[in-house]
Amino acid sequence: MKVNDAVFGLVLTTLGVTVLTVVQSYPKIPGQQVGPALFPGLIALGLSICGVILMIRGWLNRSKIAWFEAPEWFHSPRHRSGFGILMGGIIFYIAASNTIGFLPTAWLLLVALMLNLKVNLVRSTVLALLIALAVHFALYKLLRVPLPWGWMAPIAW
Numbered sequence: 764m765k766v767n768d769a770v771f772g773l774v775l776t777t778l779g780v781t782v783l784t785v786v787q788s789y790p791k792i793p794g795q796q797v798g799p800a801l802f803p804g805l806i807a808l809g810l811s812i813c814g815v816i817l818m819i820r821g822w823l824n825r826s827k828i829a830w831f832e833a834p835e836w837f838h839s840p841r842h843r844s845g846f847g848i849l850m851g852g853i854i855f856y857i858a859a860s861n862t863i864g865f866l867p868t869a870w871l872l873l874v875a876l877m878l879n880l881k882v883n884l885v886r887s888t889v890l891a892l893l894i895a896l897a898v899h900f901a902l903y904k905l906l907r908v909p910l911p912w913g914w915m916a917p918i919a920w
Contacts, residue, residue: 864913
């Protein structure tokens with residue numbers, strides 16, 4: 764996928780300006796000239812400067828480079844459906860994981876992706892369960908990332 768530099772420049776500039784705006788509300792440390800806003804502010808300033816440079820570069824090359832050019836895979840219905848399942852699954856996870864829980868939502872997403880890849884139903888169901896349990900173990904037990912239990916809260920381990 765090819766996207767004009769001006770688009771990424773706009774995203775970087777927006778991100779930098781947003782961070783600069785937020786860090787202005789950070790508290791000052793009495794007796795010190797360096798506060799908690801200094802380094803995030805410097806990084807945000809750098810992002811904003813790079814974003815403006817990218818916007819100028821993209822605007823000057825707009826006649827040579829299209830604003831958006833779809834990749835070859837985008838013309839395949841199976842690849843588009845896989846991309847749609849992935850994006851929809853991420854949105855579904857964000858919206859439903861606190862209510863349903865990590866394990867069921869991860870399992871549903873993995874089953875849908877595997878079925879899109881033409882894995883048979885039994886194999887995709889079992890594999891999705893094993894993968895979801897392995898990811899849950901790695902994140903929850905080893906890395907101590909707090910994952911939502913949702914419906915499974917009564918049997919949380």
